[in-house]
Amino acid sequence: MSALNRKLLRDLWAMAGQVLAIALVLAAGMAMWVMYLSNFQSLQRSQQSYYENQRFADVFASLKRAPGSLADRIADIPGVVRAETRVVADVVLDVPGLQEPASGRLISVPADRRPALNDLYLREGRWISPGRPDEVLASEAFTQAHGFHVGDRFAAIINGRKRTLDIVGIVLSPEYVYSIRPGELVPDDRLFGVFWMERRALANAFDMEGGFNDVVLKLAPQAQPDDVIARLDTLLERYGGLGAIPRALQPSHWTLESELQQLRSMGIAVPAIFLLVTAFVLNVALSRALALQRPQLAALKALGYRNDELAWHYLKWALAIATLGALLGVAAGAWLGAGMTDLYAQYFSFPQTDYRVSPGVVLGAIAVSLLTAMAGAYSSVRRSVRIPPAEAMRPEPPARYRRSIIEQPGLRQRLGMAMRMILRNLERQPLRALASITGIAFAAGILLFGFSLIASTERLISLQFSVAERQDVTVNFVEPASSSAHHALARLPGVLAVEPQRTVPARLRAGFRHRDLAITGLSPDARLRRIVDMDGKAVALPPDGLVLSTMLARVLDVVPGDRVALEVLQGHRPQLEATVAALVDDSLGLSAYMDIDAVRRMMREGGTLSGAAMKIDLAQEQALSQVLKSLPSIAGVAIKRTVIENFRETMSQNIGLMITINVLFAGIIAFGVIYNAARVSLSERSRELASLRVLGFTLAEISLILLGELVILTAVALPFGAVLGHGMAQAMVKSIESEVYRFPLATTPATIAWSALVVIAAATVSGLIVRRRLDRLDLVGVLKTRE
Structure with missing residues (x-):
């Protein structure tokens, strides 16, 4: 070991407290770097492998009902490699030991083969058997939330009839990596589950023999999704098509992609703050250390050491701290990253999450740490080594003080x-x-x-x-109900007030921009479900026109007074132009509101409602839940x-x-x-x-x-x-x-x-x-x- 290296070790040991303090600041930044970027890479790797192995679809479309013969015409759309038709239905579940009504989604699968698209990953149990209409494959998240195992049973209201379903297998689906009930903010695996049933059994239960109400497509690599979606919508329009969407807008995939982008952004932005502070601290500490070693620096120059040798010696002081900080940061980041992966595993369902810290992330952390140390130390080292030996031999001249304020x-x-x-x-x-x-x-x-x-x-x-x-309970119907449903809800146990809602699926267009969403019709004098902005101010509904969320207006690039094309995807599917009457800077989703009477006029109907907000006597919540579980017309309940x-x-x-x-x-x-x-x-x-x-x-x-x-x-x-x-x-x-x-x-x-x-x-x-x-x-x- 050279004399300068021995001196370096002695200096570092003498300043061990400062060395450790600076290294810890740098380690904190590098831990964030490793934690975020390693999780980003691990989730992305798991996503890509899962999608490829299970043949995740590129386009998704729902409709009212179409004959099975339409499947061939869909498959002939240019750019479509494979098409898979399905029967999908939302039902209310009666789960033993659960007070609230739960919701379930039933999806058909062939009994004699695996699905061509969106194949399931069988975690436990077996595939469904032909001719066994009550056998289902259950999503793993739902079974874990209730402690269910293969062989357990639960009840569901299927097309007005209560049936007991047998769990024969526990599965994962690439379509439900992030499983959330429609209209909810966060997933609740206790109250929402996805189940797969034999195609014939599910079709018979919902009068879909020889037909389908859902289709997924796999596209050729060079295909344009927008062109395929336009052709698919044209085919499905007469069959009650609700608008096809690309994979990018599929809820589970969209949520996962958003999380991945956030992880990558955080992995760069947050460590930058720590690196900036580290450079500040290193510069101050090294400047003082060099000032104290001024006589030693002069002696080393007198003994023949060149400026570049001495500069490298003192830069190694900073690089040694950076190396220590980087190693501590990598170790801490890997440990924290493993814990974060366990947290993500609670919300994103993958067959396996292959967490590992890639060499690129480690080398990147070390390289960034060393560059930060060099940047922090450069100016102070350059200034010190340029002092002539004779001048450095003398004590540093005292500062010239003058009277201050x-x-x-x-x-x-x-x-x-x-x-x-x-x-x-x-x-x-x-x-x-x-x-x-x-x-x-x-x-x-x-x-x-x-x-x-x-x-x-x-x-x-x-x-x-x-x-x-401000409601206590929200209910949604399987199909839009007549005004008598309003009075029926008001007579249920514990119900104090009912406000009807009418939602219709629609496509809003402004130029080449469009979004598929539900237009919500509310009463202008509604007190339970109101439209409010970020400041909590209520926004009044005009008798005509649309009230859009600010985010939706930004997506469509419209302002109040503009007109948008409104294509309703339900009933007689009216198409008209509507005026954007107002915007509301709300906090959730892409929202479009209308006066409920205006929605009914548009749909040419009377007092129809598709759901209701209810104020209830909380003492009778359990009794009300039991009644709602048994009503076949109820598709979903949110307490x-x-x-x-x-x-x-x-x-x-x-x-x-x-x-x-x-x-x-x-x-x-x-x-x-x-x-x-x-x-x-x-x-x-x-x-x-x-x-x-x-x-x-x-x-x-x-x-x-x-x-x-x-x-x-x-x-x-x-x-x-x-x-x-x-x-x-x-x-x-x-x-x-x-x-x-x-x-x-x-x-x-x-x-x-x-x-x-x-x-x-x-x-x-x-x-x-x-x-x-x-x-x-x-x-x-x-x-x-x-x-």
Whole structure:
């Protein structure tokens, strides 16, 4: 080992505390890098393998009913490689031990072969047998939620008849990697399950013999999905087609792709903050280390070492810290990534999630760490090695001090001696103070960003379930019902109020842009289901025209006053132009609203309703649930209490992990920055503090001088951290804004207080550690001078 390398090891050991603090800040950033990017790659790898093995379809379409002979014409569409027709039906389930009515989706599969598209992955049990109409394959998520196994049974209301179904196999489907009941915010595997039944048995139960109401397509690689969808819609129009969609808009795939993109974005954006702070801290620490080693640097030059050799020697100081930080970060990121994969496995159903940290992610973490260290150390190393040896032999000339603003007579008497010393030192080291303030502000900002997500989630829940939706129960019918259904619902046990709703599937077009969605018809004076914006203000429904969500208007590129083409995909399928009467900046989905009477006029019908919002006596909730389970006309029931509980549980698991990581890593930033600032200050002012001790100052008084500087830096950084955190939260809320949900930004005094408390706690810990070194200050050794 060379002399310079031995010197490097001694220097690093002598500054072990600072080395570890800086390495931990860098490790936090690299842990985030590895955690997010390794999960992105693992999920993407699992998705691609799963889709390929199970032959996931490219186009999906639902319709009312079409004859089986139409399948050949669909298969002949240019660009279609394979077409698979199916029977699909939504039913109400009666699950033993479950108070609320659950919903199920029945999908037909051949009994004598595997599906050509969207094949199932058989996890347990066997395939269904021909001629056994009550056998089903159940989705794994539903069986796990209820503790079901092969051989268990449950009841379903199938076309008005209650039937007992036997689970003969437990399966996974690429079509339901993310399984969610239509209209819900988050998955609830207790209340929604997917089941596959023999084609003939399901067709017979719903009068679909010789027909189908669902079709999926596999396209050739060079085929244009839009052209195929246009031709398919033309074929299905006369059979009640509800509009075909490409794979990109298929709910499960869309949700998974959105999560993948968010993981990749987070894996780049968040570590960048930690790398920036690391570069600041490294620059300050190395600048002070080189200042203290000024005589050694001169001696090494006098002994013949070249500038490039010495520059490389001190750059290795930074690179050694970066290597340590990168290795710690990779190890921590791999551990956290495995835990995050387990969390994703609760929401995304893959046959297996092949989690591993790829060499590319590891090498990328190490390379980025080394580049950050080089960037942070370059300027200080370059400045130091360029000093001529003769000049470096002499002690560094003292700074030229002049009277500052705090030395003015009017202010001087108001400040104590300790405060004047603190402020004077900060004024004379503005860049170092700014670097410390920046690092602490970033720590506070990251914390505020995390706590703001919690507050935003609570705000979303409040807006959606207390302001917009004030009903207790929502029911949807299998088919649109007459006005008598309104009165029938009002007579059910515990029902206090009923508000009808009429939804119709439609396609909205504006130029070449379009979206398929449900237009919701509400009463203008509705009190249970209202249209509200992000501020909680109710939006009145006009007698004519559409009220669109701001996100939908952005997708269609329309503004109030514009006209859009409206193609209804139900009933006699009217086509007309409608005026965009108003926009509402809501928080969920792509929404289009109309006056319920306008919807009925458009559909040429009387008091028809497709569902209703109900206010109930909560004491009779159980009795009402039992009745709703037995009604064959009910397709789905949503109890708000259960929806809120499920939403909170899902958000707490996801955001809870993020908050834990944020608090831990932001605390590391705060500790690393403040500890480094304190150690640099102690090394610079050790002679000054020792002199004060010799002159009779107590340990508490000199501690106040040193640690008071940290208090001021932290106090100044916290307001900047609040502004920075608010900006980060605003940017994050904007970046995760999607067609599914938009979070209302909520930066509350409580979130600011919590972020400040965590930073103060980290500052206190680092201050106590530095105080222990101050207790062991060698007065004689420090006061020795080189004259």
